[in-house]
Amino acid sequence: MQIRKAAIADIKSIHGLLHRHSHEGDLIPRPLSNLYDHVRDFSVAVEEKGGRLIGCCALQFCWEDLGEICSLVVAPPHRNQGVAAAMVESCMAEARAFGMARLFSLTFKPGFFNRFGFIEIERSELPLKIWADCMLCVKFPDCEGIAMMKILA
Template identity: 30%
Template sequence: MQTLHVLCRNATNEDVDSLYQLINGYAEKGIMLPRSREALLRSIDTFVIAEIEGKFVGCGALTKLGDDLVEIRSLGMSEGYKGYGIGGLIVEQLISNAKNQGISKIMALTYAVSFFVKNGFEVVDKEIFPEKVWTDCMNCPKRHACDEIAVLKKLQ
């Protein structure tokens, strides 16, 4: 694994099936919100994917919550590819994309707190994100008892 070359790139329409399988697999375990193929196609330009020798191994996406705030969503690795630093590479690429859009704050709602802290995020109160409440949360089965932790990173 250490000698394999990981490529992080922006997703294209050809990645939709891989994204669909990974995201909905995690959605069945309650870790992510499900996404239809149509929704994925509509938001394909927000996704970054990681691949090794042409094989899809993970993804993440950025959703704009406000003029200066984006959220990391749908971040996940394929089984067998966790713990090799690839999630960190995807977050780096998402941060770079956010900076290119002139955004200075990036947040996530997550159970993987130590992963985000390791990548320079700090734990914050989710109430500081009023932008978040009326978007995806409305469709989330856990919206009245959200137990995810908010993390934030300010970009230079």
């Protein structure tokens, strides 16, 4: 498996992966046009042989020192093989390279993010800007997602 930055040619595959898994209720669906707008935010996991896309993750900058890890999904046959962990590590390295001091994620799997040093915080500690995305979620306004933060310094 290889982690690399997404390319325009990956967008339809990313959209398909996010769309299929948004029905599970763990992801906010993203319109195709939004993915083209944010292609530079995405990294993808691809199989070594054949280069088939097996996972994706986005790192979005929210403020001068704050970023978000979002849209993390791995295709079911490739789960529990370290793909998601590799994508989170890649996002954290990229955030550090850009000088980010903090990263957050809204997740239904806090134990996964605990492994990387994220701690649970109150959602009210997050900037209001993120709630625009939350309004697209099928669970809004009854969100069960857990806000988690990691200090990168």
